[in-house]
Amino acid sequence: xxxxxxxxxxxxxxxxxxxxxxxxxxxxxxxxxxxxxxxxxxxxxxxxxxxxxxxxxxxxxxxxxxxxxxxxxxxxxxxxxxxxxxxxxxxxxxxxxxxxxxxxxxxxxxxxxxxxxxxxxxxxxxxxxxxxxxxxxxxxxxxxxxxxxxxxxxxxxxxxxxxxxxxxxxxxxxxxxxxxxxxxxxxxxxxxxxxxxxxxxxxxxxxxxx
Amino acid sequence: xxxxxxxxxxxxxxxxxxxxxxxxxxxxxxxxxxxxxxxxxxxxxxxxxxxxxxxxxxxxxxxxxxxxxxxxxxxxxxxxxxxxxxxxxxxxxxxxxxxxxxxxxxxxxxxxxxxxxxxxxxxxxxxxxxxxxxxxxxxxxxxxxxxxxxxxxxxxxxxxxxxxxxxxxxxxxxxxxxxxxxxxxxxxxxxxxxxxxxxxxxxxxxxxxxxxxxxxxxxxxxxxxxxxxxxxxxxxxxxxxxxxxxxxxxxxxxxxxxxxxxxxxxxxxxxxxxxxxxxxxxxxxxxxxxxxxxxxxxxxxxxxxxxxxxxxxxxxxxxxxxxxxxxxxxxxxxxxxxxxxxxxxxxxxxxxxxxxxxxxxxxxxxxxxxxxxxxxxxxxxxxxxxxxxxxxxxxxxxxxxxxxxxxxxxxxxxxxxxxxxxxxxxxxxx
Numbered sequence: 001x002x003x004x005x006x007x008x009x010x011x012x013x014x015x016x017x018x019x020x021x022x023x024x025x026x027x028x029x030x031x032x033x034x035x036x037x038x039x040x041x042x043x044x045x046x047x048x049x050x051x052x053x054x055x056x057x058x059x060x061x062x063x064x065x066x067x068x069x070x071x072x073x074x075x076x077x078x079x080x081x082x083x084x085x086x087x088x089x090x091x092x093x094x095x096x097x098x099x100x101x102x103x104x105x106x107x108x109x110x111x112x113x114x115x116x117x118x119x120x121x122x123x124x125x126x127x128x129x130x131x132x133x134x135x136x137x138x139x140x141x142x143x144x145x146x147x148x149x150x151x152x153x154x155x156x157x158x159x160x161x162x163x164x165x166x167x168x169x170x171x172x173x174x175x176x177x178x179x180x181x182x183x184x185x186x187x188x189x190x191x192x193x194x195x196x197x198x199x200x201x202x203x204x205x206x207x208x209x210x
Numbered sequence: 211x212x213x214x215x216x217x218x219x220x221x222x223x224x225x226x227x228x229x230x231x232x233x234x235x236x237x238x239x240x241x242x243x244x245x246x247x248x249x250x251x252x253x254x255x256x257x258x259x260x261x262x263x264x265x266x267x268x269x270x271x272x273x274x275x276x277x278x279x280x281x282x283x284x285x286x287x288x289x290x291x292x293x294x295x296x297x298x299x300x301x302x303x304x305x306x307x308x309x310x311x312x313x314x315x316x317x318x319x320x321x322x323x324x325x326x327x328x329x330x331x332x333x334x335x336x337x338x339x340x341x342x343x344x345x346x347x348x349x350x351x352x353x354x355x356x357x358x359x360x361x362x363x364x365x366x367x368x369x370x371x372x373x374x375x376x377x378x379x380x381x382x383x384x385x386x387x388x389x390x391x392x393x394x395x396x397x398x399x400x401x402x403x404x405x406x407x408x409x410x411x412x413x414x415x416x417x418x419x420x421x422x423x424x425x426x427x428x429x430x431x432x433x434x435x436x437x438x439x440x441x442x443x444x445x446x447x448x449x450x451x452x453x454x455x456x457x458x459x460x461x462x463x464x465x466x467x468x469x470x471x472x473x474x475x476x477x478x479x480x481x482x483x484x485x486x487x488x489x490x491x492x493x494x495x496x497x498x499x500x501x502x503x504x505x506x507x508x509x510x511x512x513x514x515x516x517x518x519x520x521x522x523x524x525x526x527x528x529x530x531x532x533x534x535x536x537x538x539x540x541x542x543x544x545x546x547x548x549x550x551x552x553x554x555x556x557x558x559x560x561x562x563x564x565x566x567x568x569x570x571x572x573x574x575x576x577x578x579x580x581x582x583x584x585x586x587x588x589x590x591x592x593x594x595x596x597x598x599x600x601x602x603x604x605x606x607x608x609x610x611x612x613x614x615x616x617x618x619x620x621x622x623x624x625x626x627x628x629x630x631x632x633x634x635x636x637x638x639x640x
Contacts, residue, residue, distance in 0.1 A: 103522075125563065126524070128526070129526035129527065129528050133528050133529070159563070162528065162565075163574045163620070164561025164563070164576050164578075
């Protein structure tokens with residue numbers, strides 16, 4: 001497998017140098033940026049495979065970077081310490097292919113970068129939880145139309161992801177191929193991006209109580 | 211603001227106070243092709259005027275001789291109306307910059323509109339009053355109206371833009387003087403041997419004046435007060451954040467520096483602080499983060515076990531519900547499962563997933579440690595049998611333990627719940 005070309009976007013030098021030293025042996029880091037504008041310039045110039053994108057940035061947030069690069073072929077992986085579902089869902093809706101927390105191990109991060117670089121989705125358990133919540137599975141709102149957006153199989157996959165299962169383990173458990181698990185995960189991301197704001201605003205209202 | 215451009219109908223740019231009444235939103239530049247929807251006013255021409263330059267300006271716009279317009283004004287003036295009309299037009303046109311001498315007294319179309327509206331209302335009032343017994347052409351009343359209107363314009367002009375106190379005081383003084391003179395004149399005229407009804411009308415008019423006059427001031431004062439309040443709230447908030455950070459994060463950082471040589475302690479301190487800070491940051495203002503509810507209770511348990519055993523526990527919760535008796539039994543079992551995983555599995559992380567949906571509460575506790583064979587758990591290890599299976603059995607719940615040697619363990623606990631946290635904004639009151 002060819003080494004992925006990666007751009008790091010984070011406003012903290014310490015985080016960037018930490019990430020660099022953890023993944024530098026496995027990927028090529030072709031650029032770094034600390035602000036939205038810098039990120040857009042660097043990504044335009046270096047055309048990386050994957051952008052590791054902090055959710056919070058000066059001069060706008062992660063979604064602003066993605067919005068500023070409508071034509072890029074780079075894929076975005078959100079890397080954040082944020083526990084705020086709003087932040088995470090926003091960046092995914094903007095087009096990020098996955099979300100991992102900053103306490104992820106270097107090894108797992110490299111795997112996630114490669115997966116995103118190959119066009120697949122990366123779910124941390126937390127992201128899976130946020131998405132399940134976003135698609136409202138609680139009792140009183142069963143009639144909610146957005147519930148129909150996720151198939152039973154997709155919900156099953158999401159629940160296993162939330163329980164901490166890797167794609168490989170999910171495939172074995174559901175006796176389907178890893179490719180199928182990946183396509184379920186990608187479908188969930190796509191649905192999250194396509195579902196309209198109204199549906200998510202009701203979700204956002206709910207998130208505030210949690 | 212720089213005095214570029216003019217009020218000619220060919221160029222009206224955003225940098226020029228626009229005297230154009232256009233169909234578009236105010237402040238937008240108008241292309242010259244839109245002449246049909248744009249009514250532009252010619253500038254007052256200081257070089258070619260008899261009195262205020264109004265007639266000359268109108269003549270230029272309409273394309274007739276200024277003498278003709280002046281004759282018209284005189285004719286209208288004989289009825290008493292012209293005396294109102296002329297200053298009215300003059301005040302309006304004054305807002306337009308001349309190419310030669312331009313002072314930006316009135317900025318923007320909105321102020322213009324407000325000004326004209328106010329003038330029209332009071333102009334109408336006074337014209338109406340002048341038609342009362344006492345006869346048309348009551349020049350005294352018309353004059354009073356003109357005075358008051360001028361005062362109003364002075365007071366209202368620029369009230370939508372930023373202001374400085376000295377300028378404002380001058381404006382206020384000037385406006386008040388004019389209005390006072392006008393009102394006095396009107397009252398004197400009206401009360402000159404007339405009925406109570408007319409006097410009442412006069413009082414009404416005066417009250418209306420003062421309301422309109424004080425309007426912009428009150429409005430501005432209110433805005434200022436509001437801003438001040440917001441500033442204070444922000445300052446308070448900042449102080450609260452600072453206090454919290456000091457009590458928590460700074461203290462922990464100090465402890466970490468002191469224990470720098472002890473990685474286990476350092477990690478534990480950092481982890482605990484992280485958890486606390488997260489809870490504080492992301493659940494601010496939420497009342498459901500208490501032990502009464504699934505989310506709060508589970509987070510508390512995980513944090514406690516983590517502190518005890520030093521193995522990070524990742525908690526993901528979907529939905530929420532009030533913890534009833536069954537829920538409490540389930541949480542105790544979950545606690546035991548987490549403690550077991552921390553003590554025996556050897557895994558470097560434990561995943562906890564809880565879901566409250568459709569009346570069913572399910573919690574998974576999973577590690578990817580060494581696993582065990584459930585059949586050969588020694589009898590003296592009572593944890594599984596009593597704490598987990600027993601607890602759930604007593605509340606009609608289920609507990610399933612799945613474990614394979616070398617592949618880790620997962621405990622699935624499930625029971626019913628009655629009282630969901632409403633999945634809507636309405637639950638914020640709970």
